[in-house]
Amino acid sequence: MSATRRQVLATGASVAGIAFTGAVSELFAGTAVAQEMGRSGYGPLVPDPDGLLDLPKGFRYRVLSRTGDALRSGEGEVPSNPDGMAAFAGRRGRVHLVRNHENRFDGKIGVPTVDGLTYDPMGKGGCTALELDGRNHVIGERVAIAGTAVNCAGGPTPWGTWLTCEETEDKAGTNGYTKDHGFIFEVDGADPHRSGAVPLKAMGRFQHEAIAIDPREGIVYETEDAFEKPFGLFYRFLPEKPRGGLGSLRAGGTLEAMRVPGVPDLSAIQEPGASFDRIEWVPVPDTQAKETPIRLQDFGKKGITHAQKLEGCYWGDRSVYFVSSFAKSAEGSAADHYGQVWKYEPHRRRLTLVIAFGPDTDIQMPGESPDNICLAPSGGLMVCEDGGGAQHVYGLTRDGELYEMARGADNIGTPEEPEWGEFAGVTFAPDGETMYVNSYTPGTTFAVTGPWRRR
Known part of the structure; x- marks a missing residue:
């Protein structure tokens, strides 16, 4: 499909519009x-x-x-490109707002480097943390982590911290970086020095997008927004310390990628309600992608399941939901769509396509x-x-x-x-x-x- 959803909207099309089918209530x-x-x-x-x-x-x-204003901490300027964010309850009605900055190696305003909070001094990404009173007055604004790269999304933990994700897999020596990138970092918005700048390496090195955590089992689900074919994978991380708590993910664990038997590319599935049982989870051969990106590694004769633009995910109803924003066959996907929402039920090992955006329905969805x-x-x-x-x-x-x-x-x-x-x-x-x-x-x-x- 060559037309964007907005171009279709502009034509006033009705029959061949772009909208959704499926159970929104899901x-x-x-x-x-x-x-x-x-x-x-x-x-x-x-x-x-x-x-x-x-x-x-x-x-x-x-x-x-x-962006460009002075941080209230005096550490420098408010960085460019604010992206993923979450709000956490503080003491006496206060709110801690943790905010990603999706800075690359370009000329944007980077996150200022701070002793004890900087991973790679050449990385311009990271997070800032705002402290607000009960009337949304800013009473504090500071660096929460620095020296990371392309901090796009992430997700909150059940214990009140933020997992910020690097949407890159650049290695040391690339684009001026002094360390490998492509990791998840834990950020404590109330006291960033408690969390520091420690990469959670066992959770994999790839183009991370977002995470969601099963609060009962402690399993972390991760999406990968890879930019070219073969596209990203959907992962789960089984931590050694599943009961959680600040720093618990540093203890390591096992990273696995999802295999849907008989489905090498999720974009090929177009019918909402389509369901697959006996979902398999395959250990990642090299979680650090020392020589080969994870999505290109050898997962055995049965292969692995890919999807274009895997982005947001969240937990609810004993299930994890995750989104493929779009797929384009011209870019290498098996089929075209304008968005999919998938639901994985761990207790049933079942994957279901809940909603599909595509042609021949309606045009009343977001542009x-x-x-x-x-x-x-x-x-x-x-x-x-x-x-x-x-x-x-x-x-x-x-x-x-x-x-x-x-x-x-x-x-x-x-x-x-x-x-x-x-x-x-x-x-x-x-x-x-x-x-x-x-x-x-x-x-x-x-x-x-x-x-x-x-x-």
């Missing part, structure tokens, strides 16, 4: 959501007179941080390239958009109704050719009263409050 199973959502959305978006963020009537935002997602206080999802043209945060109810929640209003292009930065890292405060979200360019972190409907 995405919210086991999350204690309300059974009746009531009306969807919060009304039309109101243009922001300050030209930063359009929101529905009754909602307001506070700018917490902008182009849905990316980061999180559960909303109402029980639905919030979805960040990452594509061309106007950029939105969309809400999706468990009944499959879509509504606009926010729209970027900061034009980084020209009046003749406007452009807006993607959204990333959407997350909610522990009490559900505030939505936090990043505008990737120009780097801005917002706190959005208003009449949120609750469960």
Whole structure:
């Protein structure tokens, strides 16, 4: 398919539009959501007179941080490219907001190096941590980890830390790096020096995207967003210390990759509800990819299962859900699609295609390239958009109704050719009263409050 979803929307197409099929309610199973959502959305978006963020009537935002401003710690400037993010409860009603910075080796503002928190002084990625009071006033902002690279997404742990993932597999000597990259690092937003800058090497060295943890078994599920064929794998990490706690993942464990018997490429599966039992997990031959990237290694005669654009994943209903954002046969995938949501049930060893985005249905889904997602206080999802043209945060109810929640209003292009930065890292405060979200360019972190409907 050569047309993007946004191009289809622009034509006004209806029959050959791009939308989804499948059971949307699957995405919210086991999350204690309300059974009746009531009306969807919060009304039309109101243009922001300050030209930063359009929101529905009754909602307001506070700018917490902008790239180039001074960090309150005095350690340097707020770095570029804020991406994945999570919020954790602190003492006395405070919130610790841990924020990735997806910096490569280019000229963007890197995360300042700090003694005890820097992995590779030539890496410009990392995390910063904001401390907020109960009214979303910033009372602290500091480096949480530095010297990493391309920190895209990650995920929270059950014990209240953030696992930040490097979406690269560059080795020492490449692009000026002094150490190998492609690891996961644990970050304690409340006290970063407790976590330090230690790569969790047993969890693999590859182009990491996101993680989700089974809170009962302690198993960590990992997605790989590889940029060229053969595409990424879906992994699980069985830790030596499954009971968890800060630093427990350093004890090591076993890394395995998923094999779906008879399915070398998940994009070939197009029918929602398609299910596969007896899923196999194959030990990774060389977790450090010393000579060969993991996805290219020899997994035996039966091979291994690949998928293009494996990105977000989260845990719910005794299952892990993970997303393939799109697949293009022109780039090497077995088939085309505009997005898949898969569900793996460990207790049944069963994999099911829950939702498929594709042609010949409807056109009412988020514009182009849905990316980061999180559960909303109402029980639905919030979805960040990452594509061309106007950029939105969309809400999706468990009944499959879509509504606009926010729209970027900061034009980084020209009046003749406007452009807006993607959204990333959407997350909610522990009490559900505030939505936090990043505008990737120009780097801005917002706190959005208003009449949120609750469960």
